[in-house]
Amino acid sequence: MLSGKRIILGVTGGIAAYKAVFLLREFQKAGAEVRVVMTPAATRFVGIETFTSLTRYDVAVDVFSGDQPGQSWTKHVHMGEWADLYVIAPCTANTLAKIVQGASDNMLTTTVLTARCPILICPTMDGEMYESPAVSENLDKVRKMGYYIQEPESGYLASGLEAKGRLPEPETILQRADTIIKEHAIQGPLTGKKVVVTAGPTREYIDPVRFISNPSSGKMGIAMAEAARALGGDVLLLHGPISIQIPERIQSIPFVSAEELFGLMKTHVDANVVIMAAAVSDFSAEEKTDKKVKKDQASLSLKLKRTPDTLQWLGENKKKGQLLIGFAMETEDLIQNAKSKLEKKNLDWICANSIQDEDSGFDSDTNKITLLGKNSEEYFEGTKEKIAIEILEKIFP
16 A cells, blocks of 8 residues: 555654554555654653664654764754655644644654655544644644644543544554545656666675776766656665765665676566666676785786676566666767667667766766667756756656
8 A cells, every 4th residue: 555655653642652553563564664753752651662673763752862873963854855744643732732833842843844745643632632622723723734634533542531532543544644645646757657776886896895896976876766756756776885865755775786786676677667877897706705815815817707787687578568778888989889789688768878078977967868769869968867857758758
């Protein structure tokens, strides 16, 4: 239901906080990646370690926290950009009032202010509290602010009374979350399509400290991933060893060698669109040593073997309806070599990438690319982000 979706689960300090653990597990079973934020009061009902163990991510509580050294005070900004949906379950009357007033005294309320995604609030409290004029007014206000409300259910409450105020069952919240995400999904030519993009270099190790590689920064591949997401695609980025930051909103998996990339592509070969922008080494050392080779013991020649040709394999095993986009970077006869590669590897499109100019190619923020199809040729120039969206808009008008 929620495969590949990113959800922030906000937990506030009510007795129903223990149910958030079960809700988290249901989100994960539905395929979502979940990160948790808690109010300080919530930690009195459920320990931080419980959510940390289940999500394998640090739990954010305070904006400034000396006991959480790995937590940046800007984490609320990154999470607000990362998520597809922010679910606050349970949401106490106290936190509801803070949201209405725009308070930002903990990581949960601060992240509400930075969230770029829809927010689903699940008010959960004793029945008399829920029916009080103040809570009713605050619920009306958050609805007008554009937030979603999941009405509580009636039943036996912690006070021993029967009333409306129970946290709904996880299945109910999951269904509502799925509906909201679909309502807010980016609509474009890639909506509903799985897109796999590769970026960056490979490293073919000779010994633990030496390797064969290239100067690829991964900038063009990341730009292609961002462009595919902007056109509605469900994007997965496979990236080599790069130093630039990958946007939080892009799901990513790292690789090191051409062999590792080949294995990952076999796993994700069912993608609707594959964009192979990584600079993959054609050769690796025939023998790799476990210890550093000393200078006085090393041979002056290095025997090489070919690495797996992932692009060739993809072309030979192309699925029905699958679109395969490659990149060609040449020092001479760029267009001729790119056309040959397009035909030989059974590609639908190829981006012929010039590296002869200073403002194009490896590590540059700008690029010059000729997009070649079976019966098409078009030139693009500018920043890599601009070119990436123009290329995909040409391919997916």
